[in-house]
Amino acid sequence: MSQALPCPIGRPRCSEVDRAILGAVISLLTTVGYHRLSIEAVATQAGVAKTSIYRRYATRDELIAAAIEVNRPALVIPDTGDLWQDLDQVLEQAAEVDLSALGRQTLAMMLGLASTSPRFAQIYWQRYLMPRHKAAAVILERAIARGELSADLNIDLIFDLMCGLLYKLTLFPLETEPVEVYFRRALEFLLQPHYHQPPQAVEAD
Amino acid sequence: MSQALPCPIGRPRCSEVDRAILGAVISLLTTVGYHRLSIEAVATQAGVAKTSIYRRYATRDELIAAAIEVNRPALVIPDTGDLWQDLDQVLEQAAEVDLSALGRQTLAMMLGLASTSPRFAQIYWQRYLMPRHKAAAVILERAIARGELSADLNIDLIFDLMCGLLYKLTLFPLETEPVEVYFRRALEFLLQPHYHQPPQAVEAD
Amino acid sequence: MSQALPCPIGRPRCSEVDRAILGAVISLLTTVGYHRLSIEAVATQAGVAKTSIYRRYATRDELIAAAIEVNRPALVIPDTGDLWQDLDQVLEQAAEVDLSALGRQTLAMMLGLASTSPRFAQIYWQRYLMPRHKAAAVILERAIARGELSADLNIDLIFDLMCGLLYKLTLFPLETEPVEVYFRRALEFLLQPHYHQPPQAVEAD
């Protein structure tokens, strides 16, 4: 839409300001959290006028969405040729992203906002969930193609279950064992009924 | 502990006021939602002085927690003698509770607050999760005792997965089919490996 | 009115409480001042229930009036036989009373309240001003009788002038010299035209 109108008459926006704003948002998100993040504080911390924020973002949520958007990590779909090597790499990425301080803040925030604000839910859905869903599908379908998994696998259901598990563990962290281990066990449990004939592979643990 | 000391010196609190406050909170939660619920509005709607609210609850969150606490539905653990009859009753209860307007509001709120406020997380954990976890355990263990399921069932994992699924579907409602149906399918999928026809399979671990 | 009804059915009032209240008022008057004196604070400091204060005094001003009433210093009218010895004793008394911490507080308070509250003005008038006016009249009339002053002296005017001077100096303290000295000079100036050497001047009026 409106293909980046190339004739921006008037003084162009200072990209320094852009960066300062989003940086301040990230900084404040990790320190005071979503609820206590005020635009006034962002302006102060960024050394920027309030007007410069309101000019760019219509609402507080839009501002925050933009901030976490630029900090969104790249998603790499592994292709090692082996199901579990692929999955382990995915789990590793997830651990990096979702279990950092900012990552947990972000995720928790998303959970809180998704229901309230359809707009937020949509952003999260498009930017986070869809790509990961697609990545999961790619990996699993490759495994099916290789004959590692049976074709009757319900990818959607498994994705939803793992995704929900991430939410559950984000809100109520485990105390007994590292999250990554628990995650892997869950994944093994979910995939186990679908291993193909060479059943001896099941022992892998 | 401190068994409700029965000699509360001074004028006793008016229970009418208690009810008015919590009622107003519930009412406002369903209308304007968590974020826009102001204590001022609660006081007005309840026909009560602001001080009477602050006297009872130290923070807004405590107030809201109390309000949804009293509106918490009773949890009934079914015992029909049949696994799937029990499970269907549980699912039905969950549908009633979690998919009503207030239920979804509440759940979404909890998700959003649990990470922010440890206090909230704890309340939710103790009041909601623990009882349901226990209920699930009871039902499944009865089924195991009856020989319907194999004993190597990982109840915790299955509970976490279902619980997470609830979160996922709360945040991102399905459009393809009713939630209850999807839930049931998930449950079937998770329990399927544990059906107990060939008793000799039990040793596998 | 209602001459101290001697049949106080029920439990008699605890005079300990009376004293505690008035003491707390005086204490708070000198520390936080009139404006910031709250009944709540009086109750706390006196170790007394708010009710016990309201039962005794209808308004805050009444309470304060009562407190400074009991602390009112006795007025002694000197009679040395010499005009200036009498006056010096009066000035000394005034210095003690009006220039102490509590005295200045009280006086300033009275000045501030007299205009606002007719009731306060009346109390001050009756309890403070009238007695002092009378004392002044007694002293000066004795001097006239002794022939030290001429009889055409306008006592009222001189009293008003000295009284006003007290107010003025209370509000705007002198920096150049001690108040007592200034007062004495004022008095000398006011009485000077009335010294009585040539007795034939008396007829002028």
Added chain:
Amino acid sequence: MSQALPCPIGRPRCSEVDRAILGAVISLLTTVGYHRLSIEAVATQAGVAKTSIYRRYATRDELIAAAIEVNRPALVIPDTGDLWQDLDQVLEQAAEVDLSALGRQTLAMMLGLASTSPRFAQIYWQRYLMPRHKAAAVILERAIARGELSADLNIDLIFDLMCGLLYKLTLFPLETEPVEVYFRRALEFLLQPHYHQPPQAVEAD
């Protein structure tokens, strides 16, 4: 000092708001009086946000001081060439100012606040007292220069006495005669010892 820097960065203050605020203060002072004047009421009556008041004035007293400051009447020093014509004009001005409803309110307030708040005392001293003191000095010195009064006149003392008398009569109004008459008699009494040789001028009354 700091000569009114003419480059006030940021949006300039709306002078309309200034006027509305101070107007409301004056209005409320005359109606409800000093003690019951609430900032909330000022904001409401002025049709202005509370913040706009707090932005300008740090305390309630500062606000009130500013309000009566702008309503301060101009002081005109008469110069008729005759002592008593000058004095009568001054008395007339004083009567107008100090005996109006607002004038009495103001004066009473000043008396009450001067002791409590040094700030208030200073304002009153600089804005009210000093100018009037100077005016008195000018008039009396002119009279001395013209030979109407003797040079040994203690202007400060006479000013203090008259000033104090004003306070006294403000607090305790006369009932026997108009204030102006009493004032004039006091002035005559104070100046009488200083009339110069042509003693026949004394009869002026």
Added chain:
DNA sequence: ACGTAATCGAGACGGTACGTCCTGTCTTCCA
């Protein structure tokens, strides 16, 4: 070189809600 037009800082403005403090009344138990 000069107007046009947008950006940026600073901060005023009308608002809403906050959480605290105090008021004066009341209700309850204990002595």
Added chain:
DNA sequence: TGGAAGACAGGACGTACCGTCTCGATTACGT
């Protein structure tokens, strides 16, 4: 009945942000 304790409705406090606005100063671009 008096007194201690404290709940209650209500009012104002002073503060923090909200989102909008009005400024002067700056920075580009097309004449």
